[in-house]
Amino acid sequence: MPHSESQVAAILADLNDAQREAVTHRDGPMLVIAGPGSGKTRVITRRAAYLVHTGVSPHSILAITFTNKAADEMRQRIAALGVARGMWIHTFHALGARLLREFGPLAGVDPGFTIYDETDALRVIKEAFELADVSEGLLRPEQARERISTAKSRLQTPEDVSSVAQHHEQVALAQVYAAYEALLRQRNAVDFDDLLLRVATVLRDHPDITERLNVRFRYVLIDEYQDTNHAQYLIAHFLDLPPPEHLCHWRPGSEHLRLARGGHPQHPGVRARLPRRQDRPAGAELPLDEFDPAGGIASDSRQSAPAA
Numbered sequence: 001m002p003h004s005e006s007q008v009a010a011i012l013a014d015l016n017d018a019q020r021e022a023v024t025h026r027d028g029p030m031l032v033i034a035g036p037g038s039g040k041t042r043v044i045t046r047r048a049a050y051l052v053h054t055g056v057s058p059h060s061i062l063a064i065t066f067t068n069k070a071a072d073e074m075r076q077r078i079a080a081l082g083v084a085r086g087m088w089i090h091t092f093h094a095l096g097a098r099l100l101r102e103f104g105p106l107a108g109v110d111p112g113f114t115i116y117d118e119t120d121a122l123r124v125i126k127e128a129f130e131l132a133d134v135s136e137g138l139l140r141p142e143q144a145r146e147r148i149s150t151a152k153s154r155l156q157t158p159e160d161v162s163s164v165a166q167h168h169e170q171v172a173l174a175q176v177y178a179a180y181e182a183l184l185r186q187r188n189a190v191d192f193d194d195l196l197l198r199v200a201t202v203l204r205d206h207p208d209i210t211e212r213l214n215v216r217f218r219y220v221l222i223d224e225y226q227d228t229n230h231a232q233y234l235i236a237h238f239l240d241l242p243p244p245e246h247l248c249h250w251r252p253g254s255e256h257l258r259l260a261r262g263g264h265p266q267h268p269g270v271r272a273r274l275p276r277r278q279d280r281p282a283g284a285e286l287p288l289d290e291f292d293p294a295g296g297i298a299s300d301s302r303q304s305a306p307a308a
């Protein structure tokens with residue numbers, strides 16, 4: 001799309017200085033620290049539009065958020081700015097499904113996989129109890145499902161769970177987990193956690209695939225970044241290897257601020273496993289909190305500018 005000064009002016013018109021700085025930031029990783037309702041999503045949507053109107057292909061932009069509702073809202077707001085076509089705007093899970101269909105086969109994941117929802121997953125867990133010959137008196141299936149889900153979000157395999165098992169109950173959990181995985185494989189099915197776990201594993205173990213994605217997605221914009229679990233954090237990390245930038249949104253005063261200095265309180269093991277992260281600059285830190293919802297911006301500029 002050709003550079004359009006009037007479109008760029010409209011995109012920037014009703015932003016405060018901090019928001020404008022975040023929207024127009026050019027190169028390198030960036031961390032935006034902002035409170036509720038301070039315009040975080042507005043910065044992401046405007047930034048997507050700004051990038052396209054200054055010559056970046058929408059195909060180079062990946063916008064990620066957490067819930068389907070948030071992704072729909074983001075898609076609508078970016079579409080309202082006229083730049084959504086060709087852009088990837090997804091939840092982490094939808095992104096995982098899309099990447100697995102595309103790159104999974106290169107890493108041994110059958111592209112025709114079925115995605116099991118929670119009801120399907122619990123049904124298979126119950127079958128796994130039978131297959132592993134584990135009594136439901138020892139562990140409830142719902143409990144097992146939850147603990148397997150947690151293990152998967154930490155990228156722990158049944159072998160990992162088994163190797164640290166000390167009590168009967170933990171041994172049983174590892175057995176159920178192994179049987180559950182065997183059943184999923186047999187049926188060419190994945191659960192919601194697999195959408196993250198398998199993508200994180202593919203990206204970790206296949207640098208060629210990661211590099212292709214890094215070349216494709218030069219701009220990775222992540223809303224509500226403080227909510228990432230370990231698997232999502234790893235996906236973000238691998239998609240964000242230099243040169244792409246990283247736009248992260250955080251609540252003020254939260255401990256997650258530490259990531260800006262190179263660590264993450266919830267993911268203490270990550271730095272050891274991912275030494276490249278230490279080489280990276282923390283990125284620009286921009287507080288957005290100057291925006292005053294009660295009327296910090298003149299109303300005439302608000303009327304003439306895009307709504308998203």
Ligand SMILES: Nc1ncnc2c1ncn2[C@@H]1O[C@H](COP(=O)(O)OP(=O)(O)OP(=O)(O)O)[C@@H](O)[C@H]1O
Nearest residue numbers: 014015016035036037038039040041042043291297
């Ligand atoms: N500079 C601004 N001028 C006018 N309105 C603004 C400005 N910045 C944000 N807003 C408005 O404030 C509201 C909140 O913005 P937005 O949804 O982007 O914030 P957020 O930080 O993502 O919120 P949440 O914490 O709920 O995710 C929206 O209605 C948005 O249009």
Ligand SMILES: [Mg+2]
Nearest residue numbers: 040041042223
């Ligand atoms: Mg928001």
